Amino acid sequence: MSVIEPAVLAPEAARRSPGRRALRRFLRHRMAVVSAVVLLLIVLAAVFARQIAGHDPNTTDLFATRAGPSGDHWLGTDATGRDVLARLLFAGRVSLGVGVAAALLAVVVGTVVGSLSGLLGGWVDQTAMRLADVFMSFPSLVVMVVIAGVIGPSVTAMVIAIGLFQWPQCGRLVRGVTLAVREQEYVQAARAAGAGPLWLIRRHIVPAALPPVSVVATLAVAQAIGLEATMSFLGLGVQPPAASWGNMLTDAQSLTVISTMPWLWLPPGLAVAATVLAVNFIGDGLRDAVDPRHT
Amino acid sequence: MTERSEGIEDAAPVVTPPDEGGLMTERSEGIEDAAPVVTPPDEGGLMTERSEGTSEPPLLSIENLVVDFATDDGVVHAVDGVSLAVRAGEIVAVVGESGSGKSVTAMSVLGLVRTPPGVIREGRILLRGEDLRAASGERLREIRGGEIAMIFQDPMTALNPVMTVGRQIAEALRLHDHDLGADDARSRVVTLLRKVGVPEAERRYGQYPHEFSGGMRQRAMIAMAIANDPDLLIADEPTTALDVTIQAQVLELLRTAQRDTGAATILITHDLGVVAELADRVIVMYAGRIVEEADVRSLFARPRHPYTAGLLSSVPRADLDGDLVSIPGSPPNMIDPPGGCAFHPRCPMARERCRTDRPEPYDLGDGRRSACHYADELDEGLALYAAGEEAG
Numbered sequence: 001m002s003v004i005e006p007a008v009l010a011p012e013a014a015r016r017s018p019g020r021r022a023l024r025r026f027l028r029h030r031m032a033v034v035s036a037v038v039l040l041l042i043v044l045a046a047v048f049a050r051q052i053a054g055h056d057p058n059t060t061d062l063f064a065t066r067a068g069p070s071g072d073h074w075l076g077t078d079a080t081g082r083d084v085l086a087r088l089l090f091a092g093r094v095s096l097g098v099g100v101a102a103a104l105l106a107v108v109v110g111t112v113v114g115s116l117s118g119l120l121g122g123w124v125d126q127t128a129m130r131l132a133d134v135f136m137s138f139p140s141l142v143v144m145v146v147i148a149g150v151i152g153p154s155v156t157a158m159v160i161a162i163g164l165f166q167w168p169q170c171g172r173l174v175r176g177v178t179l180a181v182r183e184q185e186y187v188q189a190a191r192a193a194g195a196g197p198l199w200l201i202r203r204h205i206v207p208a209a210l211p212p213v214s215v216v217a218t219l220a221v222a223q224a225i226g227l228e229a230t231m232s233f234l235g236l237g238v239q240p241p242a243a244s245w246g247n248m249l250t251d252a253q254s255l256t257v258i259s260t261m262p263w264l265w266l267p268p269g270l271a272v273a274a275t276v277l278a279v280n281f282i283g284d285g286l287r288d289a290v291d292p293r294h295t
Numbered sequence: 296m297t298e299r300s301e302g303i304e305d306a307a308p309v310v311t312p313p314d315e316g317g318l319m320t321e322r323s324e325g326i327e328d329a330a331p332v333v334t335p336p337d338e339g340g341l342m343t344e345r346s347e348g349t350s351e352p353p354l355l356s357i358e359n360l361v362v363d364f365a366t367d368d369g370v371v372h373a374v375d376g377v378s379l380a381v382r383a384g385e386i387v388a389v390v391g392e393s394g395s396g397k398s399v400t401a402m403s404v405l406g407l408v409r410t411p412p413g414v415i416r417e418g419r420i421l422l423r424g425e426d427l428r429a430a431s432g433e434r435l436r437e438i439r440g441g442e443i444a445m446i447f448q449d450p451m452t453a454l455n456p457v458m459t460v461g462r463q464i465a466e467a468l469r470l471h472d473h474d475l476g477a478d479d480a481r482s483r484v485v486t487l488l489r490k491v492g493v494p495e496a497e498r499r500y501g502q503y504p505h506e507f508s509g510g511m512r513q514r515a516m517i518a519m520a521i522a523n524d525p526d527l528l529i530a531d532e533p534t535t536a537l538d539v540t541i542q543a544q545v546l547e548l549l550r551t552a553q554r555d556t557g558a559a560t561i562l563i564t565h566d567l568g569v570v571a572e573l574a575d576r577v578i579v580m581y582a583g584r585i586v587e588e589a590d591v592r593s594l595f596a597r598p599r600h601p602y603t604a605g606l607l608s609s610v611p612r613a614d615l616d617g618d619l620v621s622i623p624g625s626p627p628n629m630i631d632p633p634g635g636c637a638f639h640p641r642c643p644m645a646r647e648r649c650r651t652d653r654p655e656p657y658d659l660g661d662g663r664r665s666a667c668h669y670a671d672e673l674d675e676g677l678a679l680y681a682a683g684e685e686a687g
Contacts, residue, residue, distance in 0.1 A: 184452065186452065192405055208457070
């Protein structure tokens with residue numbers, strides 16, 4: 001690098017890349033920052049579940065069923081004497097995993113379909129958007145129950161089902177961005193330089209769509225975690241003995257449990273609530289960060 | 296030429312119709328070195344060089360190109376039967392008002408006319424004999440930016456604002472050389488930026504377009520265009536969006552870039568100052584058709600179409616008092632163009648025949664073409680238009 005005279009350096013504010021400026025706006029959003037910390041803790045807890053829990057989530061202790069919190073079992077035990085804290089932490093892996101995987105699937109499918117739809121137009125666009133309309137107009141939970149009933153409940157099926165119902169949001173968004181970007185002269189210039197549709201999508205459309213898509217993606221994660229909990233609660237998602245926050249809540253279906261044994265339902269309930277809330281706040285923060293008009 | 300006449304006369308490049316001696320140079324007061332200035336091409340040298348190339352097959356030839364655009368009000372023949380040839384290494388200026396079809400012609404060459412609403416109805420576009428209209432999408436992408444590169448009018452909008460300038464040029468390289476590594480691409484871009492006169496190229500590489508001035512941006516665009524050593528450069532009003540003080544520098548750069556690469560250049564412009572400065576040959580378009588073609592000296596010396604004569608006489612002149620001359624009337628409605636010669640409603644020498652009989656460009660000898668029935672009567676062309684008739 002050649003020698004740079006300090007005098008010709010642009011002022012610091014002008015030197016910041018768009019990404020860095022967005023980060024600064026995000027950090028100004030207090031709830032989002034707190035949420036990011038909370039979410040980070042939840043993720044770390046799930047990742048290091050084995051080290052933190054001190055118990056195996058699936059080992060039953062029939063001499064200590066539905067025992068209240070104690071020094072050994074911090075959050076007590078469930079109906080078959082399994083450690084609730086261990087189950088809660090391991091369930092976090094499943095719930096977060098399903099949420100992220102489903103949202104990722106939705107974002108990838110949505111981005112590919114949306115950008116091709118916007119770029120190619122014509123019948124491709126028509127078909128893709130009508131398909132999106134169909135998915136958006138179905139009551140997703142009902143269809144997911146049917147899918148789980150037909151092909152049997154499994155984590156993979158659930159991820160695919162959730163992703164299937166979430167891509168249209170992202171697809172429409174990316175299509176909108178594509179329609180705006182493709183009219184830009186720099187896209188015309190890229191075409192004149194020999195760029196094909198896939199190149200345009202990778203170099204110009206995806207970067208332009210990334211900020212709004214990241215917002216939608218975060219909200220999709222929250223939604224997916226909620227859906228996973230719902231499905232598992234109904235017994236159509238994650239199957240026992242594997243733990244998920246949803247199927248842990250299944251235990252709380254009786255009034256006696258709700259009134260006398262809060263350690264069975266309060267922790268997973270709070271975990272879902274805290275995670276979804278945190279992710280949603282982060283989504284809000286991201287939206288403000290990437291779109292300065294909404295501050 | 297209307298753009299030219301709005302308030303920038305004082306700084307505009309000034310063109311005077313040359314007399315026998317060749318192009319004369321005129322400068323407005325007070326902008327000694329800043330404004331592009333019309334300089335005569337080297338005596339004789341350029342001319343003979345060009346005429347030698349006549350025997351070779353042209354680099355690019357367009358034959359009877361017809362491009363239609365569907366609009367809500369009807370079909371517009373944006374380009375209506377254009378034929379032209381560009382030989383290797385020459386600079387051809389395409390001149391005309393907005394909407395005369397010059398940009399559409401250029402975009403057709405690259406196969407970038409958006410369909411719909413545009414559609415190439417007829418004609419052949421041959422690059423060294425290869426029919427580009429029949430070329431595959433893959434071949435076309437190879438040609439774009441490879442054999443034919445384009446420089447856009449507004450360097451602000453032709454660069455992606457959220458991508459560093461260096462990366463954008465690097466991408467132009469990597470589009471045509473898939474094995475090019477990131478480091479090699481970077482060093483080649485820095486070399487290119489230096490070549491087009493961007494100072495501190497290393498640092499500029501990582502900057503965003505908004506950190507570049509207009510002139511620097513256009514330099515970067517030119518670097519991008521010459522990155523793959525094209526055979527043909529298409530410059531679509533490369534100086535229109537620039538400050539007049541920068542125009543001269545960019546024109547000079549275009550000239551050196553053209554000399555270094557040996558690329559033939561199609562220069563689309565409505566600025567006759569730019570034409571006189573750079574072009575070897577001029578093609579004048581009106582209402583989607585070629586109305587006149589000539590080498591630059593003959594055209595300025597003796598236009599053989601009343602529209603060209605009008606364009607030349609409406610260039611502001613600092614050496615003469617009096618009102619600005621303009622061509623009466625306004626450009627034709629392209630949905631329903633006038634019958635016969637499209638220029639007849641504005642033409643001072645229009646006759647009955649011009650209303651009904653559409654003139655085709657015909658050969659006048661010496662590589663000149665004109666689409667005027669009465670081209671031979673145009674010896675006194677410059678006197679056709681009276682000053683002050685419709686000033687401004």
